[in-house]
Amino acid sequence: MNSSSPIANSVLEMMRDHLEAATVEMFADFEIPVESVPVSRPVTSLGPDAPSIAAIIGYVGVGVRGALVMVALERTIGGWLSRMGSEGADIGDALGEFSNMLLGRLKTRLLPEGLTIQLATPTIASGNGIRLSMPPNRSASLVFEEGIGSLRLRLDATFDPDFKLAETSERDAPPAQAGEAILF
Amino acid sequence: MATSVLVVDDSMMVRKQVGSALKGQGYNVVEAVDGADALEKLAGNPDTKLIVCDVNMPKMNGLEFLEQLAARNSAVPVVMLTTEGQPEMIQRAKSLGAKGWLVKPFKPDYLTATAKKLAPMGT
Numbered sequence: 001m002n003s004s005s006p007i008a009n010s011v012l013e014m015m016r017d018h019l020e021a022a023t024v025e026m027f028a029d030f031e032i033p034v035e036s037v038p039v040s041r042p043v044t045s046l047g048p049d050a051p052s053i054a055a056i057i058g059y060v061g062v063g064v065r066g067a068l069v070m071v072a073l074e075r076t077i078g079g080w081l082s083r084m085g086s087e088g089a090d091i092g093d094a095l096g097e098f099s100n101m102l103l104g105r106l107k108t109r110l111l112p113e114g115l116t117i118q119l120a121t122p123t124i125a126s127g128n129g130i131r132l133s134m135p136p137n138r139s140a141s142l143v144f145e146e147g148i149g150s151l152r153l154r155l156d157a158t159f160d161p162d163f164k165l166a167e168t169s170e171r172d173a174p175p176a177q178a179g180e181a182i183l184f
Numbered sequence: 185m186a187t188s189v190l191v192v193d194d195s196m197m198v199r200k201q202v203g204s205a206l207k208g209q210g211y212n213v214v215e216a217v218d219g220a221d222a223l224e225k226l227a228g229n230p231d232t233k234l235i236v237c238d239v240n241m242p243k244m245n246g247l248e249f250l251e252q253l254a255a256r257n258s259a260v261p262v263v264m265l266t267t268e269g270q271p272e273m274i275q276r277a278k279s280l281g282a283k284g285w286l287v288k289p290f291k292p293d294y295l296t297a298t299a300k301k302l303a304p305m306g307t
Binding site: 026029030081086089090093094096097100101103104105107108111116119120121172173174175176177178179180181182183184 | 194195196197198200201240241242266267268269270271274278282283284285286287288289290291294295297298301
């Protein structure tokens with residue numbers, strides 16, 4: 001199965017929907033109300049000269065592999081950090097942690113769908129006007145707007161020919177949710 | 185002397201946030217950037233009473249770090265602080281001796297309550 005097959009497309013669409021909801025939910029936890037807006041064109045770019053940061057974090061599951069890419073302007077992330085009380089924090093490190101938390105939330109949402117993924121650790125890139133090409137049929141693109149700037153996401157997914165979602169049961173233990181604390 | 189907590193996370197932002205919450209309750213905080221660094225910091229700070237540890241880290245991840253602590257018969261309680269919520273992973277940490285599991289973004293009140301329970305001030 002390649003990523004343009006009907007099953008791959010439907011799973012990627014499901015992953016995209018969860019990613020969209022998880023992004024809004026995660027930033028809301030930091031009192032940053034991002035809003036998903038239509039993607040006008042399939043390229044992640046934030047202007048030709050603006051200092052930007054990209055965080056890339058890979059994942060792998062049974063029959064699927066890919067990466068999450070987050071791109072934002074440095075001033076946008078800096079503004080959000082100030083509002084979070086983390087003024088002066090390293091902006092690249094912060095975007096890397098956002099990508100880590102977001103992919104973790106996506107993982108939690110995918111478990112009940114029958115898709116278990118393992119996460120890599122984030123890699124950070126910085127530069128002016130970072131642009132990412134958008135491979136057709138293998139990625140989902142999302143754009144979020146907030147008062148001081150925008151955040152662009154790209155979720156890549158490549159599926160093996162025999163990929164299928166695992167069967168899940170109501171007896172399966174639910175995953176722990178963001179903010180939850182468990183003492184053994 | 186303040187009770188000492190070792191905070192292990194590859195994100196400086198998380199280390200600072202966790203450190204700020206714990207210092208606000210009077211704890212002394214030592215930072216490490218991954219499991220390997222944490223083993224070194226622990227050797228240099230034998231009075232450590234609690235470890236707050238991420239799971240996904242380069243070099244040595246949090247579960248590998250727990251394995252190393254178990255091999256050393258460490259009695260220092262460890263609380264995992266991570267984006268992960270997978271039940272199998274939580275059970276794995278528990279079987280390796282972890283005392284708790286907090287999912288990011290953490291609630292400072294939960295973190296400090298956990299610290300007070302596992303490493304009361306003055307210990």
